[in-house]
Amino acid sequence: NAMSKRVESWIHTDHETDIAKLEEKVEPEVAQEVFELDRCIECGICVASCGTAIMRKDFIGAVGINRIARFQIDALDKRSDEDFYELIGDDDGVFGCMTLLGCEDNCPKHLPLQSKIAYIRRKLAAQGKCGCGK
Incomplete structure (x- = not known):
């Protein structure tokens, strides 16, 4: 869907996967956190109940930000905070x-x-990015 394309909702890596071998190891705490965020069924209720989305039709909403958070914490995704800023830092x-x-x-x-x-906002703000054009 359009939201998945907008936030590039897939693992970004230059690592070549050999499907004949076992998967790469991931710390259990990280795997659990990724699993928790992957429970989102993208029903859109969060967007429908969002005051910002009602006023601003191009607002990505919690569902899109949740997807960014999921890939930001995933050790297999090699994107930087700057890459994520380019997607949703406005x-x-x-x-x-x-x-x-x-x-x-x-x-x-x-x-x-x-x-x-709040986590994603802090990660982007920590780079000196505030979303205010400064």
Whole structure:
């Protein structure tokens, strides 16, 4: 779908996978966190209940930011925070969220959407990026 393409919702790596061998090892804590975020069924309820999305039609919403958080923590994805900033580091992305909590309040899977939005916002802000054009 369009959101998956917009946030490039796939593993980015230059590693050649040999399907005849075992998968690469991932720390259990990281695997559990990725699994938790992968529980999103992309139903759109978070976007439908988002005040920002209602006012700004191009806002990516919690579902898109959740997908970015999922790939940002995945050790197999080799993208940098700068790469993620290019995808959602503006007012239509993570810096547009007004933290009204409609997304998390209405998520049928009870995902930690607000903490992941805050996590991604901090990761991008730590690079001196604020989404304000400065």
